[in-house]
Amino acid sequence: MIVIFIHGWSVVDTSTYGLLPEALAEQANQYKLKIEIKHIWLGRYISFNDEVNVADIARAFHDSLHDQISDGIGGIADFSCITHSTGGPVVREWLDRFYRGSLLSQSPLRHLVMLAPANHGSPLAALGKQRVGRIKAWFSGVEPGQRILDWLSLGSQQQIDLAQSYLKYKPAEHKFFPFVLTGQTIDKKLYDFVNSYLAEAGSDGVVRVACANINYSMIKLVETKKFETVTHGADEIKVQLLKVEGKLQRPSLAPLGVIPGASHSGKDKGIMRSVLSAKAKNKPQVSEILKCLTVDSKADYTDRANALEVLTKETQKGTHRYVMLVFIIKDDQGDPVNDYDLFLLGGDSHNPNNLTKGFFVDRQKNVAHPNHLVYYIDYDLVTKNKLTGFRIIARPDDGFVFYHVVEYHANGIDINDFMKPNETFYVEIQLHRCVDKNVFRVDNASDPKLRKEGFIIKSETRHSFKNEKPMKKEVEKS
Numbered sequence: 001m002i003v004i005f006i007h008g009w010s011v012v013d014t015s016t017y018g019l020l021p022e023a024l025a026e027q028a029n030q031y032k033l034k035i036e037i038k039h040i041w042l043g044r045y046i047s048f049n050d051e052v053n054v055a056d057i058a059r060a061f062h063d064s065l066h067d068q069i070s071d072g073i074g075g076i077a078d079f080s081c082i083t084h085s086t087g088g089p090v091v092r093e094w095l096d097r098f099y100r101g102s103l104l105s106q107s108p109l110r111h112l113v114m115l116a117p118a119n120h121g122s123p124l125a126a127l128g129k130q131r132v133g134r135i136k137a138w139f140s141g142v143e144p145g146q147r148i149l150d151w152l153s154l155g156s157q158q159q160i161d162l163a164q165s166y167l168k169y170k171p172a173e174h175k176f177f178p179f180v181l182t183g184q185t186i187d188k189k190l191y192d193f194v195n196s197y198l199a200e201a202g203s204d205g206v207v208r209v210a211c212a213n214i215n216y217s218m219i220k221l222v223e224t225k226k227f228e229t230v231t232h233g234a235d236e237i238k239v240q241l242l243k244v245e246g247k248l249q250r251p252s253l254a255p256l257g258v259i260p261g262a263s264h265s266g267k268d269k270g271i272m273r274s275v276l277s278a279k280a281k282n283k284p285q286v287s288e289i290l291k292c293l294t295v296d297s298k299a300d301y302t303d304r305a306n307a308l309e310v311l312t313k314e315t316q317k318g319t320h321r322y323v324m325l326v327f328i329i330k331d332d333q334g335d336p337v338n339d340y341d342l343f344l345l346g347g348d349s350h351n352p353n354n355l356t357k358g359f360f361v362d363r364q365k366n367v368a369h370p371n372h373l374v375y376y377i378d379y380d381l382v383t384k385n386k387l388t389g390f391r392i393i394a395r396p397d398d399g400f401v402f403y404h405v406v407e408y409h410a411n412g413i414d415i416n417d418f419m420k421p422n423e424t425f426y427v428e429i430q431l432h433r434c435v436d437k438n439v440f441r442v443d444n445a446s447d448p449k450l451r452k453e454g455f456i457i458k459s460e461t462r463h464s465f466k467n468e469k470p471m472k473k474e475v476e477k478s
Contacts, residue, residue, distance in 0.1 A: 001028075001035050001293065002069060002077055006043040006061075008085025009148055014042040016084070018267070022278035023286050024082075024293075031290045041069065046145075047086065053147040054086075054158065058094035065108070080111035080293055084272045085207065085264070086148065088117025088180075089162070096165050104174040112178040113292045115271045115285070116204055116264050118152055119180075120159055120211040120324065120424045123197045123376070125152040126364055135198065135206075154211075154364050155326050155372035163216060163426065167251050172298040179255045179292045179304070181285055182212040183262025184316070187269040201361070201378075202322035202422075204271070206264035208376065209422045210324040213256050217419060218249045218426040221390075221408050223332070230350065230407065232391075239391065242408040242429065248417065255292070255301070256422065257308035258315040259285050284311075312422070321421035322361065323382075325375040328426065329392065331433035336371035337394050337403065344375070345389035346382075350409050352391070356384045379421040386415050392429060400436045400470055436470040 003024065007016050021040045028035035045057050071077040081091055091112055099107035124132055132149065151158045171178055183204040198205055221242040230239050262285060263269040267276065275283050288308070295301050329337045347354030359382040366372040377387075388410045394403035406429070410418065419425040 001033060002039050002041070002079040003035060003293075004041045004043055004069070004079055004081050006045075006081060006083040006087035006090060008087055009047045009152070010145070011044075011047070014044055016273060017042055018270075018273040018275045019278055019280070020082075020272050020275040020286070020289075023275050023280050023283075024290060026278040027286060027290060028293075031294050033290060033293055035293075043087070045090070047148055048145050050146040052145050054090060054093050054151045055097070057090050058097050061090065061094050062098055069108075071108075076108040078108045078110055080113070081109060082113045082115065082289060083117060084115045086118055086152065088112075088114035088119055088212075089151065089159075092119070092162060092166070096162060100165060101168055104169060104171070104176060107174070107176060109176060111293050111295065112176070113289050114178070114180050114212070114214075115289075116182045116207050116262075117180060117212050117214075118207050119214050120163075120208075120216070120326070121152045121154040121156060122207050122211060123154055123200065123203075123362065123364060124195075124206060125149050126154065126367065127195065127197075131195075135195075150368060153366055153368070154324075154374040155328075155366040155369065157369055157372075160326070160328065160372075160426065163218065163251075163424075166214070167218065167249050169252060171252055171254070172301045175296075177292070177295045177301055178214065179257070179308075180212050180214055181257045181259055181271065181288055181292075181308075182207065182209055183259045183264070183269075183271050184209055184319070185261050185263045185269055187263035187266045189266065189268060197362075200376075201320065202376075204262065204264040208322065208324060209256075209258060210322055210376075210424050213423050214251065214254045215256060215420070215422075216251070216424040216426065218428070219418065220245045220428045220430065222430040223404065223406050223432045228407070230391075232393075232405075237405055239407040240404040240432070242390075242406050245430075253305060255305035255308045256312060257288055258312040258422070259288065260311075260315045320378050320380045323377055323379045323419050323421060324424045325377065325419070326424060326426045327373045327375070327390075328428040329371045329373070329394070329431065330428070331403070331431045333433045335433065336369065337431055338370040339396075340371075340392055340394040342373055343391040343393075344377075344382075344387055345391055345407070345409075346385045346387055348388070350389045350391075350407065354385055355387065356381045379419070383415055387419075388415075390427070390429070392431070394431055398470070398472075400439050402434050402436075403431050404434065406431060435475045437473045437475055438468055438471040439475070441465075 025037040065076045222245045226241045262271040343352045362376040364374045391407045396402045
């Protein structure tokens with residue numbers, strides 16, 4: 001079995017893999033696997049250059065496979081891949097670029113075991129290049145590349161595009177078996193606690209479990225002509241109601257395992273680098289990786305998913321679980337809506353004040369796409385009183401072009417139909433772009449009314465509309 005390791009972002013030395021490659025080769029026989037150290041390849045790619053993006057790395061990876069892992073007849077030999085951090089998105093981008101959809105059956109990749117992958121980004125990416133570059137948990141003393149930082153920023157369009165594409169994948173049917181193994185332990189030796197993200201609950205200090213997991217949901221809500229009157233603060237306001245367009249979408253189930261005692265990086269607790277001996281018996285990630293590499297059928301894949309679910313429940317016993325909500329707010333003309341307030345609503349009355357105190361953890365807007373808003377919330381707290389809807393107050397809310405206040409009410413639908421613990425939930429919200437009738441009017445040129453001003457005859461039907469005011473009536477045609 002050929003195994004390729006692919007490191008994370010801003011790594012400059014293959015020592016980042018620790019002795020995990022040697023441990024897999026040493027212990028493979030226990031799982032009836034044939035992995036020899038000469039068949040293990042250690043990937044190295046440039047991620048600390050501002051011009052390099054994830055797609056560039058994926059293209060170079062493809063070329064390297066043809067050059068160095070050839071099948072001898074012009075193709076790529078079958079291989080399995082173990083990635084860390086940004087390495088996961090790199091391989092997923094490669095797979096999507098070269099083997100998307102029906103081409104998946106032609107892919108040489110058999111197993112993809114992602115260790116702490118930033119599949120839905122990392123909250124640290126928003127801190128700015130210089131600040132992020134100083135965090136020992138993620139980087140190796142060099143400034144990170146800006147374009148990869150852009151990919152990793154929460155709610156990036158690249159993540160959304162990849163998530164939408166992955167919905168169509170049927171991995172196990174094509175003998176492709178992806179896995180996510182991640183931790184939620186904080187290694188205090190690696191961090192200065194100036195930034196709260198470094199000790200964030202439900203994460204390994206860099207990547208949230210919900211960001212790593214490639215089980216997620218996507219839904220689209222569109223504005224209707226139905227409306228209700230609701231209470232907003234001390235006021236009564238009219239809101240247009242949103243409805244679900246299409247169905248809730250989810251990809252094929254992929255096994256997720258939360259490894260006990262594992263943090264993102266470091267020699268003590270790092271999910272990869274802390275394997276310091278080829279005979280390591282105290283690192284559960286070694287055995288879990290090897291078990292993943294034994295999977296060879298849909299039945300095996302299901303069994304592995306069930307076993308990792310048991311492991312995850314055991315690891316998270318006594319702790320809270322978290323979920324990440326990614327809102328994408330657009331109008332029905334395709335324009336992003338960048339100026340808005342968004343409220344989460346709770347209970348049967350759909351009131352922001354009904355949600356359990358302490359459910360909110362963090363909120364970030366994506367810098368490049370401010371119409372993408374990411375909430376990080378405590379799943380176990382928010383489900384006590386139930387999250388039952390969303391309210392969006394977008395601006396402008398009057399004038400020649402404006403938006404209505406809108407709400408979504410999940411009446412009669414259990415919250416678990418929408419979002420699940422340890423996952424990311426993408427919610428696209430489409431508003432109606434309202435246009436006032438006075439944006440365009442016509443005057444009849446026939447039979448003008450004339451008036452005499454001195455010696456000049458003027459037409460009253462030909463007038464200035466420089467100071468025209470909105471009619472406060474919407475155009476009916478879209």
